[in-house]
Amino acid sequence: MRQAQQARAKATVDAVVEAAARILAEAGWPAVNTNAIARRAGVSVGSVYEYFPNKQAILDVIIDRHLTEAEETLAAAASSLAGVTDTGVLVEALVAGFVRLHENDPRLHRALSSEVPVSPAQRARVEALRKRTISLLAAALAPNVSDPGIRATLLVDTADALAHRWLIDEVGLPLPADRMASEATKMLKGYLLS
Structure with missing residues (x-):
């Protein structure tokens, strides 16, 4: 997993992690996918994959x-x-x-x-x-x-x-x-x- 160094990158990582956590809490593990996470976080799927190789890596955070x-x-x-x-x-x-x-x-x-x-x-x-x-x-x-x-x-x-x-x-x-x-x-x- 790539480490976020700048404030904007850290904000993106935090937004992705928070979006995944909210989806997980509201709809369960089957509903967690990178497309849904990206939509919820307000970022592109590419931005998700820039920091996380898969949804398991997000879950680990x-x-x-x-x-x-x-x-x-x-x-x-x-x-x-x-x-x-x-x-x-x-x-x-x-x-x-x-x-x-x-x-x-x-x-x-x-x-x-x-x-x-x-x-x-x-x-x-x-x-x-x-x-x-x-x-x-x-x-x-x-x-x-x-x-x-x-x-x-x-x-x-x-x-x-x-x-x-x-x-x-x-x-x-x-x-x-x-x-x-x-x-x-x-x-x-x-x-x-x-």
Whole structure:
């Protein structure tokens, strides 16, 4: 993939990536093609191919940006919670973080998690993000709970699954995000107290 160097070229690349993301979110992976992307981005098909050899290359950038956002959210949360060991505060922050991640562009998140081909490197990056989250939570829980690694794993996987199910899946419960977060937080706090 050719790298955009000038501001105008970067704007074209961004327009192409955003157009592809919108098509993917609105109509799914089968609707994503270079002609539709070019139309939506307001550029020629030649301009699309100038920077991307195919739609998979565009998808790779969309996934990369999505994962970068998740990594930045985790880093910010870890920084803001440094030194916090109160289990209630940690659970609230965990649930709020997963809600925030899933609530941002849920239709695109749904397509990325269920429709598109994801490379082994991208899958490894997702797993590394999961493991990092578990590790940070386990370290924070360690002073107050037994088996912090197991508990952190269950908390992270449950919070992620609930946020995904309720905010991303089309068959999820029609529950506002703040209510979902409140209910999930109560449930997970109950688990830690048991």
